Amino acid sequence: MSELQREPEGTPESLLDPQALAHAERLGLHARQVVEGYLAGEHRSPFFGFATEFAQHREYAQGDDLRHLDWKVLGRTDRYYVKQYEQETNFVAQILLDGSESMRYGSGAVTKLQYAKQLAACLSYLILLQRDAVAVGMFDAGLRRYLPRSNSRANLHVIMAQLASFEAGAKTQIGSVLHEMAQQTPRKGMVLLISDLFDDEDQILAGIQHLRFIGHEVIVLHVLDPAELEFPFSGNVEFVGLEGLPPQLTRAHEIRKSYRQEIDAFRNRLREGCERNQSHYVLVNTGDPLRETLSGYLAFRKKTGRTRRGGL
Numbered sequence: 001m002s003e004l005q006r007e008p009e010g011t012p013e014s015l016l017d018p019q020a021l022a023h024a025e026r027l028g029l030h031a032r033q034v035v036e037g038y039l040a041g042e043h044r045s046p047f048f049g050f051a052t053e054f055a056q057h058r059e060y061a062q063g064d065d066l067r068h069l070d071w072k073v074l075g076r077t078d079r080y081y082v083k084q085y086e087q088e089t090n091f092v093a094q095i096l097l098d099g100s101e102s103m104r105y106g107s108g109a110v111t112k113l114q115y116a117k118q119l120a121a122c123l124s125y126l127i128l129l130q131r132d133a134v135a136v137g138m139f140d141a142g143l144r145r146y147l148p149r150s151n152s153r154a155n156l157h158v159i160m161a162q163l164a165s166f167e168a169g170a171k172t173q174i175g176s177v178l179h180e181m182a183q184q185t186p187r188k189g190m191v192l193l194i195s196d197l198f199d200d201e202d203q204i205l206a207g208i209q210h211l212r213f214i215g216h217e218v219i220v221l222h223v224l225d226p227a228e229l230e231f232p233f234s235g236n237v238e239f240v241g242l243e244g245l246p247p248q249l250t251r252a253h254e255i256r257k258s259y260r261q262e263i264d265a266f267r268n269r270l271r272e273g274c275e276r277n278q279s280h281y282v283l284v285n286t287g288d289p290l291r292e293t294l295s296g297y298l299a300f301r302k303k304t305g306r307t308r309r310g311g312l
Contacts, residue, residue: 097138
């Protein structure tokens, strides 16, 4: 908005909010759909997990838990295979973090990117805590960093280090990143998009539709600063252009009403588009404490999940 701010420096450990985790751990993040995972967890699967009844072997993939390697097969064949058992499975959650230039904005102490990093870190922690697997991608115009799926809690420090060192880039192309992710992840799972969504709306919704067509559950976490929602500016204000846009000098009070109407319409179009694709749209106001944002959504998710299972 009126000033472009850099996200504050921080350590990887600072990304985990103890209060947010304390509230959220009691709720958990559970897959609503039948998923295609590869480890034991709390979700029904049409395929195989790790439990008590052996079903088959599967070739080892990066991120698999080494405890389930079949060492006898390794000794005979010099190849790595994992034991699979028919029962329950976990889901794989793909967290996609928008690192475009517009995410650097913050009217207060925290930028949208810093808040989004904390959100991604806490979600990763919760997913690993319940023995599910998480992969993290960071993008702007393309996927700049990608941490492959892992269910190991030891991998959390790698995720936090990568998030902490990630810096905002230039323009974004959210739709193309979602299409790329759909092509790379054919198994059903969960995709969590964390972004301010300042991009072509039709392309974003087309990417979400592609993910849903495969069978992924999609959660859109729409990150906006309070000033972007409320437009509290007064007097003559020069707004700095982001992602290639020129600066704009305006009289704030003259455009406040039309701006608020447009930002509300923008949010409503995205929310309705997500609903048409049976995806969750969640407004994330960076002025709200992270614990409220995270636990509020998880409580809503748990409540509506029970309602659906009850057939209401």
